[in-house]
Amino acid sequence: MQSRTYAVAIKLIEDAIAKPDVASPDYLRYLQAVARTHAKQYDEAIATFEQLEKDFPKSDWLSRSRFGRANVYVLRRQYIEASGIYQAEAERLLSRGRKDELAKIYLEFADRYYEGIPATDPSQAKQPDYAQALTYYTEAAKLGPTPELRQTIEFRIARCNEEVPELATAITAYDKFLQDYAGDNPNSGITAPASRVAESWYRLGGTHLKLKRFATVRKTWQDFIQTWSEKTDAEHQKAINDFLAKAEYRLAHTYGLPFPNSVGDLELAVTAAEKFLARHPDHEMAPLAELEIAQGYSRHGRHAQAATRLISLIDNPKYVDAEQVSVAREMLGQEYLAQEQFDDAINAWKVFLEKHPTDSKWPAVQKQVVDTEFAKANDALAHDKYDQARELWQTFLNKYPLDPRAANVLFQFGEMKSKAANESHQTRINATVENGKSADSVLINEAETTLFEEAIADWQRVVSKYPSSPDAALAAFSIADLYETRLLRMKEALEWLEKVSDPLKGRAMLRIEMLTKPELKLVTERRFRTDEKPRVKLSTRNLEKVTVKTYRVDMTDYFRKMHLTTGIESLDIALIDPDNQFEYTVKDYGDYRTIDRLIELPIEGPGVTAVTISTDKLEATTMVVVSDIEIIVKSSRNEVFLFAENMREGKPVGGVSVLVSDGSNVFAEEVTGDDGVLQKSYDQLKSSKDLRVFAIQDGHMASTISQLEGLEFATGLTARGYLYTDRPAYRSGQLVNIKALVRWVDNDRFVFNPGEKFTLDVYDARGRRLKTENVTLNDFGSIRTHLLLPESAVQGDYRIHLHRQSAGESDKIGALSFETTFKVTEYKLEPVELVFDFEKLIYFRGEKPKGTITLRYYYGTQLADEEIEYRVGSDGELVKAKTDSDGKVAIEFETSRFSESQTVVIEAKSPQRNIVSAHLVFIATRGFTVAGSTPRSVYINGESFETTFKVTDP
Secondary structure (H helix, E strand, C coil): CCCCCHHHHHHHHHHHHHHHCCCCCCHHHHHHHHHHHHHHCCHHHHHHHHHHHHHCCCCCHHHHHHHHHHHHHHCCCCHHHHHHHHHHHHHCCHHHHHHHHHHHHHHHHHHHHHHEEECCHHHHCCEECHHHHHHHHHHHHHHHCCCCHHHHHHHHHHHHHCCCHHHHHHHHHHHHHHHCCCCCCCCCCCCCCCCHHHHHHHHHHHHHHHHHCCHHHHHHHHHHHHHHHHCHHHHHHHHHHHHHHHHHHHHHHHHCCCCCCHHHHHHHHHHHHHHHEEEECCCHHHHHHHHHHHHHHHCCHHHHHHHHHHHHHHCHHHHHCCCCHHHHHHHHEEEEHHHHCCHHHHHHHHHHHCCCCCCCHHHHHHHHHHHHHHHHHHHHHHHCCHHHHHHHHHHHHCCCCCCHHHHHHHHHHHHHHHHHHHHHHHHHHHHHCCCCHHHHHCCCHHHHHHHHHHHHHHHHHHHHCCCHHHHHHHHHHHHHHHHCCCCCCCHHHEEEEEEHHHHHHHHHHHHHHHHHCCEEEECCCCCCCCCCCEEEEEEECCCCCEEEEEEEHHHHHHHHHHCCCCCHHHCCCCCCCCEEEEEEECCCCCCCCEEEEEEECCCCCEEEEEEECCCCEEEEEEHHHHHCCCCCEEEEEEEEEEEEECCCCEECCCEEEEEEECCCEEEEECCCCCCCCCEEEEEHHHHCCCEEEEEECCCCCEEEEEEEECCCCCCCCCCCEEEEEEECCCCCCCCCEEEEEEEECCCCCCEECCEEEEEEEEEECCCCCCEEEEEECCCCCCCEEEEECCCCCCCEEEEEEECCCCCCCCCCCCCCCEEEEEECCCCCCCEEEEEEECCCCCCEEEEEEEEEEEEEECCCEEECEEEEEEECCCCCEEEEEEECCEEEEECCCCCCCCCEEEEEEEEEEEECCEEEEEEEECCCCCCCCEEEEECCCCCCCCCCCCCCCEEEEE
């Protein structure tokens, strides 16, 4: 062939074809026909091409054979025969089938990537490459394959976009697929298989869910469920049932299940999950739905409901092999524990340990059992059930002697004994105080001492058995505290403080230092009256005797200098001879003990005394006030008000000297009146940060400080006038009744003068004056008049003006002016109305609201055979209908096109009557709400209370 010796080539080909084991005979026959064409053996060439086409009808060389035969006809100038072959081949190459053949080449690669290539790891699991698959599917779609093949390509393009992820593109692709191939009248004219349509609908909702468009997801899947659940064709139902079940299961997730954000979402989620379980009790996702409902309840503290749901899951024989059962058993223990049902929690976990020994959570659950036994004893302690707690902890120690909390358990044994003794002592103190006796008289009794000693014995076990633990340090410190504060055995307290180890060693050393060094504290607990014996409270440690000195203080001079009555203890009075001095021996002295004693002072009559108690190295000073006078001071930026009272007699005190200071200067010296009151204005108040007042009479004194910073200036009363009409609006020709109340200010109070004259003007909407009248206040300080509106009164806002001119400087009332308004308008009552009547106000999405629109006269007669137009929703179709013999038009509409929570406006119009009316229908997820309330928000433990529940529409 290459050397153009075609005759030899023809002979060699013929010999090769004759051999029984010849390879590719169709190809050899094609070459033979080509050689004969080049050799200009046209008849033989045509015959050879025809023989190839006859002997090998499925040969890959068939198309080339036809083109070769047509070429021979062209060479022989037989154009008609050649054109027939070319026309047939052109039609074949441009046919749908040929495009499908070419598309399948792309699909071969696309499907390989879509379904996945086996991984190189030992699992050999297929790993889809949706990005590569998307490239090939897109190219296949460009070839314009047949609708049947195009359905597959377009669905998989949407799926690949979802997985890439290009979620917005995927949503558009799924929407287009459903429009083109779903429903009774698809855009393409061809309906896709039910399984593919169902999967597209399901995946469309799932893609919206990935974008957290929860309302759109619910609308999509609810429409899918409602549409396809009604199909009764068994084949269709079988194909789509799994997608329907998955959509119903995942609807609950649009409300946040298993962890919804609010109680409202929890209720809606549980309702959706319950519907799934009712329709698909045998579905593989049913046990997971049960578990997620329980998790939702647990999230919002509804532990009892969660436990009930978990028990239902565990006891259901259908779920015996479900993996959620082990999770439910572990979670059931948690729910019981949250309700402090410790035994139930332990039993639930023991069942888990028995039934699921290979579960990964087995060690954690075993630890939870131990922790719960410990928590049970701790709960008994928290509820002051000491005997029960001790018994439970003793059992715990016997079962788990190596538990790291054993030292703490032993410490708690002592803590319970100490707490019981302290509670007993406090109970006796409370009873003594209620009987009017001093709490200091209540001492530790024998029973309480025994409890304290038993507590010390328990803590000593902690120190000896666990010497290096933190609980041992705490036990040693607690022993020292009991010896010091309760048993008053100070030497033992010091010995145990020296045994305290880290981390409390630092505190123990400070306590040792405090116990061993001298200490002196002096306090005046209150001021005293002249019929009482003044005394101070002395607290000492390691001091057997102290020296008491008293100094009388002139508080008037002190206040003039210091502008305060405090700080006397800081005065240097060591160089002044005391008025009285004596030595005081501390009664019942003991080393290292803090001893509190009350010391009566030799003070006679009212006044202020500085008291100093000292030793060689320590000194403390306090101030003792003896006075029967108390004062109340109120201040503004304008004036001061003071009231002085004798607290012994309960009477006001007149003639009390008062010093007023701003902190740097005494700017006023005043005296109270016989009523004990001082009320006066001062310019200094405008700029002072605080006000300091000192009052004294015959040695009786009182003082106070009032903060003025941030205080605003008081504003006085101003004249008031209330002007009104009997109605806010009138029609032309109607009578307007006008009334006014007027008060002005005199001596800081509202007053009026009967007979005082005013002028009243009425102006229309254009500003023209309709009426001017001189009016007079009656005995009640009010004015009453009226105005008849003219028939030609213009519509708009009318103004009423009541005023009085000032008569000059001698006029104490001054100029006054008050205004009000009213409307003049026209109202025309239409003789005909449109009335809506629906079965109910609230519907759930998917329900069909049914009702009527009635055209009638206001007195009740209906209008028959008249046209009414109405529209449901702002984007709804305009519907025209005629009323029946009762003047009614029936209305019914689908709610599936609306959101699950939406207000739908229905507008109706009567074109002939030019009347428009509207009605609201609510689409909601809840038919009603329940809210509870109590009269108070806080109650004492054990107190009963009332609860009111209110049921309302959404």
